[in-house]
Amino acid sequence: MPAPIVVASNRGPIAFARGAGGGITAKRGAGGLVTALSGALAASGGLWIASAMTEADREVAARGRVGAEGADASAYELRYLGFEPESFDRYYNGWTNRVLWFLHHYLWNLPQTPVFDAETGEAWDAFVAVNRTFAEAMAEEGDRLGPGVAFLIQDYHLSLAPAMLKELRPGARIAHFSHIPFAGPSYMRILPERFRTALLDGLLGADVVGFHAPEWADRFLLSCRLLPGARVDLRRRIVRWRGREVRVRVNPMGLDVEALREEASRPDVVRATDELREWKGDTTLLLRVDRAELSKNVLRGFLAFDRFLEARADWRGRVRFLALLNPSREDIPEYAAYVGECIRTAELVNERWGTDSWQPVDARVRDEYAQTLAAYGLYDALVVNPTLDGMNLVAKEGPMLNTRDGPLILSETAGAFQELQRWALAVNPFDVDQTASAIASALDMPADERAARRRGLRAAVRRNPPSRWLDSQLSDLGLAGRHTPAG
């Protein structure tokens, strides 16, 4: 029997909701993380600890541990932690979304933002309290499960929990994994010193600190040099801190290809495919799929398309750029302003180049997953040009479902770049002329090269199943990576 696992993440694998009949329904989340971890939990025992995010979650939270059987083929336990809504909002929106997300994605406009004040301090205090609750719950569940438990703590929301757990249980084996980028030392110095030190110290409570891409690991290591007394070995990726040796590892998350394929075969996706095929007619389809998010670089994508149409009269009337933007954090003013500007820019491109029978850009801000999967199947080229992105799964999902050998235009600052660069068209996300040229190269590309790149992209994605991500973490903790039966 392998050692049990305790997973901790802000959002749990199953979202509960109040159904029409008054009962509580459960829905399993998608993605490689849930696949990898729920498989492992079912095989080895253990549980998943998460924040209660909804009213129904909070009801479930009140019951203590519950089984995941109802919502998941795998059998494992869940424990949802209930927080007082106001302090949860401070932790989640005030600190993790407004401060940490902006910090690690370099999103501040420094002449004006951030402004740190007493409100920031309150958000921080809530962040500390939530992390402490997680650490205490992990310690408690670890004691119950017995010795040899592996603690797998997920993402920036829980940056402090590793050190808190290590303090409660010095012998605990702890891995932390960041699913977003990490700020380098110059940008980290924007944070007041007490926050910066606590964040780095918090992560260094883990035995292994993991990132999707080498660049993020290196930025973390360089930031650790800000800690007085820390000894950082950049080459071997080791930090000596408080008498311990912390290993920093690069471990890109894989895609759950089978689950994606299954989703894509649902009837609503088939319907959406028919609609989209009708909509596009015989035009060539350029696609982007993103959360409507400041780091996704939607704006420069439209500017690049504008330059492409300017340079290439032969493509006018023959290509459409479909932008599927999933609404995100609409209550943060920067997000609302940004989406507004993206839409206005799309309209300008349409005014400049459009005709009665042809509108070059269609930007849709709504949450329709079936439409996204349908669009993956039909694109002739896919634009993934974030200014900074921890991984970016679109760059992996698109090529797995696409049926037209559509080339991938990929930002060199996306985490996925490391795995896919050989088969993608690389762009500096700030260079709109280079991006325009990449659009031209993608649309002009001969069929044999398109096919070769598609094969390369798919092989690269297949080489890295989600199970590998988990196994590497367990083996870095000194545990056999035998938890997952299959990729």
Add this chain to the structure above:
Amino acid sequence: MPAPIVVASNRGPIAFARGAGGGITAKRGAGGLVTALSGALAASGGLWIASAMTEADREVAARGRVGAEGADASAYELRYLGFEPESFDRYYNGWTNRVLWFLHHYLWNLPQTPVFDAETGEAWDAFVAVNRTFAEAMAEEGDRLGPGVAFLIQDYHLSLAPAMLKELRPGARIAHFSHIPFAGPSYMRILPERFRTALLDGLLGADVVGFHAPEWADRFLLSCRLLPGARVDLRRRIVRWRGREVRVRVNPMGLDVEALREEASRPDVVRATDELREWKGDTTLLLRVDRAELSKNVLRGFLAFDRFLEARADWRGRVRFLALLNPSREDIPEYAAYVGECIRTAELVNERWGTDSWQPVDARVRDEYAQTLAAYGLYDALVVNPTLDGMNLVAKEGPMLNTRDGPLILSETAGAFQELQRWALAVNPFDVDQTASAIASALDMPADERAARRRGLRAAVRRNPPSRWLDSQLSDLGLAGRHTPAG
């Protein structure tokens, strides 16, 4: 006879202008750089090469080398390089002000700026051409002056000239000095790779690369790790590149105290002092003096003052915040927008707290040096809170002229922080509550502590005369630092 010196900088030590009578008049620039270098040039021979910035400069440029005697007590030669105005504008505004200044001060709002395109490419080409003209002029003048010449290349405008000169004259002894901060590797990666590599390679053409503060030197060293094949020794501050060893040195520029004192004794300063004394009446004076510049953090200074007045009813009606903002780069849209927002914020503070007889903030956007020197004499506390600043001479000038033992509130991210931190009130420039507290501490401070801090600040400034900056550079080049007769 010490070895001769060739100085190169974008702006020369003497500005020429067409006088009322039609003749050309010459005016010597102020500041430690001109003092240190012109003293050395007079003692050792050599010349100063600079860009012609005005029409009169260009007329002087056409004459070839000219003497500086007319405008300067020191006797040395000048050579002004004339450029075609359109390409000079691309180099100066298009590249150095719009790209390099924003890059090294972290001023971009990444969801929207920068946008690199063909225009950036043209600005870059002009930047390359200007740097090449400088390198060729330096090579030529070096040959004329004979062996053992020290080339002292100033600032980011001439980032490429060191490597160009080294290629033309492999034996040349070259020091480059940056008077602004330097971007770390994460921010440097925003630049397209060809620009980034050329900039780093350009600087590494020097034998010694100098910065005002350890933080800027470290950021440069970390950025050099982006160069494939460069070997960077962070501890010893050495970069091995193209078979050479380049030393990186920290060498903060000193203040020319005597020249400043002389300026401050001019009749127009005495007049301005009377006016300002009348204006302030018996209120306490909080002062800031800055170029109206995105990195100076004027906005958060006003926000902090607002919080201070909110927390401290006892100071309402008794303190005035005078902000002297020297107009800067008014043709760059970001600057105009920023100054507008600073003024609006000042007005909001006045609306919120002001009375018929008392307006808390007075923000003056104009260029009046006499008024600045007068204000230095009279302040009760000085706010210097830039988000990032290569050195910041205001933090040194103010304490040398102040007559009221006014404390210095100083951003921990100003280059001057290293030298002055022990005697200043340190602030994180993004933390407005901490800045508000520092204002309170400064205004509440007992007389003996104020006096002790004033003594400490003055001693720190006096410890580092401009001659030391020059001597260190020459000695780093293997030349005796005997060029300047006095500090």
